[in-house]
């Protein structure tokens with residue numbers, strides 16, 4: 612008899628502002644129980660998903676499923692990165708950037724059924740000052756938005772919109788020196804996103820040509836732009852044409868250093884962190900196994 616695969620569902624009860632009480636029932640109804648032996652656990656605080664996933668790796672589980680958004684994926688994938696345990700995703704976040712890009716269904720049942728195919732692939736990850744990221748990391752406007760969003764009780768896309776609108780009128784661009792694989796550029800940037808996947812979430816494509824399987828990160832520098840161009844910037848973002856905007860510059864790289872004027876906010880897969888003035892970023896090709 613073939614041994615069943617051990618699969619752990621780690622459920623973030625607050626992500627995406629949605630209740631998750633019914634997840635276990637849906638999984639038990641739609642998961643192929645001839646193939647998988649499922650276990651379930653709810654996270655209790657920030658960082659708990661990472662601890663649970665590290666234990667699952669030590670116990671040699673086959674799959675750990677993130678039931679949450681990009682922040683939950685980050686905590687779990689950080690523990691799975693470079694191991695033989697695969698990541699699964701049931702997208703239950705506010706932005707769901709990585710899941711949308713990989714074509715993982717937003718519908719809970721469809722996402723569970725997708726796991727039944729068991730089609731593992733390897734994707735790249737990035738690392739910024741020692742912290743892994745799988746979707747995107749960045750500084751400037753988007754890091755300030757992440758910080759505001761994390762401290763607001765309103766989640767989901769409306770929560771993001773509220774944070775963007777609150778930040779946009781007061782945010783000031785900052786000077787940075789970038790070293791991208793030895794090429795030095797100095798810029799006054801509204802924001803700099805280092806993209807593994809092309810989109811933030813909610814189908815907002817900041818780096819339309821980025822790929823999680825090319826062994827490259829796309830450094831997307833958004834220059835200062837006049838406020839009247841916001842509708843056009845938003846159009847580019849959702850039309851996958853940000854690279855055609857005169858205010859956007861995208862430089863691919865593997866080893867990146869960003870020196871800013873002072874320490875401050877950084878977002879790592881949408882989660883706000885404080886880091887020093889110098890940011891060292893690199894890509895780890897094919898480091899994470901994911902089912903999608």
Ligand SMILES: Nc1ncnc2c1ncn2[C@@H]1O[C@H](COP(=O)(O)OP(=O)(O)OP(=O)(O)O)[C@@H](O)[C@H]1O
Pocket residue numbers: 623624625626627628654655656657658659660679680681682683684686703704705706707708766767812880881882
């Ligand atoms: N039980 C919990 N209570 C409070 N926060 C939690 C709990 N479990 C996890 N978290 C934190 O919730 C935060 C948000 O999770 P996540 O990023 O998955 O959702 P989101 O922000 O709504 O979605 P997205 O990242 O796709 O926009 C993460 O920082 C995570 O550490």
